[in-house]
Amino acid sequence: MKTVKVGLVGVGTVGRGVVEVLQRNCEEISRRTGSQIVVVAACARDVEKATEFLGPEVKVFNDPLDVVRDDNVDIVIELIGGTTTARTLLLEAISLSKPVVTANKALIAECGNELFAQAAANGSIVAYEAAVAGGIPIIKALREGLAGNRIDSVAGIVNGTTNFILSEMREKGMSFEEALGDAQRLGYAEADPTFDIEGIDAGQKLAIIAAVSFGISIQPEKVYCEGITKLTEADILAAEEFGYRVKLLAITKRRTDGFEMRVHPTLVPDKCVIASVDGPMNAVLVHGDAVGPTLYYGAGAGAEPTASAVISDLIDVIRLQRANAAAYVPHLAFQREHLSDVPILDMGEVESSFYLRIRVRDEPGVLSDIAGILAEYAVSIEAMRQRESNSNDEGVDIVIFTHKTKESSINDASKKISALEAIYNAPARLRIEMF
Numbered sequence: 001m002k003t004v005k006v007g008l009v010g011v012g013t014v015g016r017g018v019v020e021v022l023q024r025n026c027e028e029i030s031r032r033t034g035s036q037i038v039v040v041a042a043c044a045r046d047v048e049k050a051t052e053f054l055g056p057e058v059k060v061f062n063d064p065l066d067v068v069r070d071d072n073v074d075i076v077i078e079l080i081g082g083t084t085t086a087r088t089l090l091l092e093a094i095s096l097s098k099p100v101v102t103a104n105k106a107l108i109a110e111c112g113n114e115l116f117a118q119a120a121a122n123g124s125i126v127a128y129e130a131a132v133a134g135g136i137p138i139i140k141a142l143r144e145g146l147a148g149n150r151i152d153s154v155a156g157i158v159n160g161t162t163n164f165i166l167s168e169m170r171e172k173g174m175s176f177e178e179a180l181g182d183a184q185r186l187g188y189a190e191a192d193p194t195f196d197i198e199g200i201d202a203g204q205k206l207a208i209i210a211a212v213s214f215g216i217s218i219q220p221e222k223v224y225c226e227g228i229t230k231l232t233e234a235d236i237l238a239a240e241e242f243g244y245r246v247k248l249l250a251i252t253k254r255r256t257d258g259f260e261m262r263v264h265p266t267l268v269p270d271k272c273v274i275a276s277v278d279g280p281m282n283a284v285l286v287h288g289d290a291v292g293p294t295l296y297y298g299a300g301a302g303a304e305p306t307a308s309a310v311i312s313d314l315i316d317v318i319r320l321q322r323a324n325a326a327a328y329v330p331h332l333a334f335q336r337e338h339l340s341d342v343p344i345l346d347m348g349e350v351e352s353s354f355y356l357r358i359r360v361r362d363e364p365g366v367l368s369d370i371a372g373i374l375a376e377y378a379v380s381i382e383a384m385r386q387r388e389s390n391s392n393d394e395g396v397d398i399v400i401f402t403h404k405t406k407e408s409s410i411n412d413a414s415k416k417i418s419a420l421e422a423i424y425n426a427p428a429r430l431r432i433e434m435f
Contacts, residue, residue: 001030001034001035001036002034002035002036003035003036003037003038004033004035004036004037004038004074004075004318005038005039005040005041005072005073005074005075006037006038006039006040006073006074006075006076006077006314007039007040007041007042007043007067007068007070007073007075007076007077008039008041008042008043008067008077008079009042009043009064009067009068009076009077009078009079009080009089010043010044010077010078010079010080010081011042011043011044011050011053011054011060012079012080013303014079014103014130014303014306014307014310015042015044015077015079016053016303017302017303017304017306017307018077018079018307018310018311019039019053019054020303020304020307021304021307021308021311022037022039022311025311029311029315032315033315033318033319035318037314037318039054039058040057040058040059040070040072040073041058041059041060041061041066041067041070041072041073042054042058042059042060042061042067043060043061043062043063043064043066043067043080044060044062045062047060047061047062064078064080064085064089065088065089065092067089068089068092068093068096068098069092069096073098074098074099075098075099075100075101075314075317075318076089076090076093076098076099076100076101077100077101077102077310077314078090078100078101078102078103078104078107079102079103079104079310080104081104081106081107082104082106082107083104083106083107083110083111086102086104086107087107087111087115090102090107090111090115090126091115091118093124094115094118094119094122094124094126095118095122097122097123097124098124099124099125099126099127099317099320099321100119100124100125100126100127101127101128101130101310101313101314101317102126102127102128102130102131103128103130103131103306103309103310104128104131105131105132105201105204105205105208106204107131108126108128108131108204108208108218109204109205109207109208109218109220110204110220112126112128112208112211112218112331112332113217113218116331116332116336117336119331120331120336123325125317125320125328126331127313127314127316127317128208128313129309129310129312129313130306130309130310130313131205131208132158132205132208132209133156133158133205133282133284133296133298133300134160134282134298134299134300134301134302134305134306134309135298135299135300135302135304135305135306135308135309136282136283136284136296136297136298136299136300136309137296137309137312138156138209138284138286138296139208139212140312141286141294141296142154142209142212142213142286142333143212143329143330143333144329146286146288146291146294147333148290149288149289149290149291150254150288150289150290151213151214151254151286151287151288151289152253152254152287152288152289153251153252153253153254153286153287154209154210154213154250154251154252154284154285154286154287155249155250155251155252155274155284155285155433155435156209156249156250156274156282156283156284156285156296157247157248157249157250157274157277157281157282157283157284157300158201158202158205158206158209158250158282158284158300159196159199159201159202159205159248159250159282159300160188160279160280160281160282160299160300160301161183161188161189161193161196161197161201161280162196162197162199162202162227162228162248163247163248163277163278163279163280163281163282164179164182164183164186164188164189164279164280165179165180165182165183165189165197165228166179166228166231166236166246166247166248166265167278167279168182168183169231169233169236170236170237170240170245170246171278173233173237174233175232175233176228176229176231176232180193180197188280197227197228197229198225198227198229199225199226199227199228199248199263199264200225200227202225202248202250202263203220203223203225203250203263204220204223205250206223206250206251206252206261206262206263207219207220207222207223207261209250209252209284210252210259210261211332212332212333213252213286213333214252214254214259214340214342215332215333215334215338215339215340216259216332216339216340216341216342216344217332217339218332219261219344222261222344223261223262223263224261224262224263224264224347224350225262225263225264226262226263226264226265227248227265228248228265230428231246231265232428234357234397234428235355235357235428235430238355238357238387238397238399239267239355239430240270241387242355242385242399242401243269243270243271244267244268244269244270244275244355244432245267245268245270245275246265246266246267246268246430247265247266247268247274247275247277248263248264248265248266249263249264249265249266249268249274249433250262250263251263251266251433255345257343257345257349258342258343258344258345258349259342259343259344259345260344260345260350261344262347262350264430264431265430265431266430266431266432266433267355267430267431267432267433268432268433268435269434269435272434272435273285273295274295274435277297280299280300280301281297281298281299281300282297282298282299282300283295283296283297283298284296284297285435293435347407348406348407348408348411349406349407349408350406350407351404351405351406351407352404352405352407352431352432352433353382353401353402353403353404353405353431353432353434354379354400354401354402354405354410354429354430354431354432355399355400355401355429355430355431355432356398356399356400356401356402356414356427356428356429357387357397357398357399357400357427357428357429358370358397358398358399358400358417358423358427358428359395359396359397359398359423359424359425360395360396360397360398360422360423360424361394361395361422361424362394362395362396363422365422366398366420366422367384367398369420369422370398370400370417370420371384373413373416373417373420374400374402374413374417376413376416377405377409377410377412377413377416378405378409379402379403379405379409379410379413380402380403380405381400381401381402381403382401382402382403383400383401384398384399384400384401385398385399386398386399387399395424401432410429414426414427414429
């Protein structure tokens with residue numbers, strides 16, 4: 001049986017998970033690949049600790065480039081994160097025609113176009129399933145399983161930290177700050193959670209998903225990102241009362257005039273399957289023209305779920321090394337010369353239904369003023385209700401559900417409503433997706 005020698009760059013939580021799963025499932029993996037996979041070199045900040053874990057037969061370096069340049073290494077696994085050192089070592093591996101498996105979403109989002117071009121020129125492979133949605137094989141589904149479809153839309157919960165926070169707010173009536181504190185204590189959120197709670201992490205993943213779905217270049221700078229920091233218990237509870245749940249969704253859609261790419265808190269009907277995804281779990285809903293809606297659910301992070309995706313890529317790479325480079329599945333699913341230059345739409349052009357919660361003085365004429373402003377900007381009201389509030393002021397909450405309207409229209413209407421004397425605060429608003 002052939003031996004495949006692997007260099008592991010990063011022996012942290014995921015790196016250890018990869019080693020443990022490789023060891024535990026070595027027989028199954030060998031039966032699938034016809035090869036024995038052996039980690040022969042690694043890079044870690046703490047060489048002594050890594051050596052103790054990996055064993056004396058594995059060479060452990062401080063410099064990740066030493067792993068890449070080791071003549072004994074056939075395939076490189078990159079698990080250190082970031083876009084500086086990781087980019088350098090991937091380019092080096094590609095120049096040496098060594099395949100790379102990575103779980104680095106930031107690197108693929110920011111540098112993927114460059115890395116894929118270099119890999120194609122060198123007949124190498126960059127595999128990145130673990131970069132999006134952890135253990136859920138969504139990249140493989142889009143690149144291969146649904147290759148016969150025209151993908152019309154993808155919408156997903158792709159950040160477990162924010163989904164856990166929103167679940168805590170709904171189930172326990174917590175404030176955002178309290179739920180974030182819980183997430184940090186349980187290890188779901190970093191000490192600095194900005195990347196997650198502002199939607200940046202989900203935005204990077206969405207840029208990759210959109211590229212694979214539609215055959216466009218990866219464009220993270222064109223993703224509209226809105227996080228969950230401004231959400232209040234009042235909106236979480238109001239959504240529940242009216243039959244919705246709030247989820248931070250990453251959404252991309254095909255339209256006749258371009259593609260949408262947006263991340264934001266979203267009201268989803270509680271009968272929709274994706275609404276029931278709670279805690280740190282991920283779920284991605286893909287709609288293809290032939291297959292219809294398909295749902296992918298599972299752990300979006302963690303040592304072994306991520307290791308599952310890394311090893312899946314490793315197995316693919318081993319199989320592909322026996323094939324001609326022309327047989328490789330393109331990195332972004334479509335042949336490079338056929339990538340589309342269809343534009344990404346500005347957020348102002350996106351159409352959604354909206355939930356608005358407006359805190360107003362309880363006096364005559366206020367509803368008429370609000371309705372008049374919405375009509376002025378062609379925003380059609382589907383339903384309007386008065387809602388009891390726990391606020392100490394003498395106002396009441398007016399909750400409005402709109403029909404589909406342009407983002408720019410609701411922006412202009414909200415500004416004008418905010419200027420009314422009878423309004424306590426700017427309208428709280430959330431987009432609605434019915435699926």
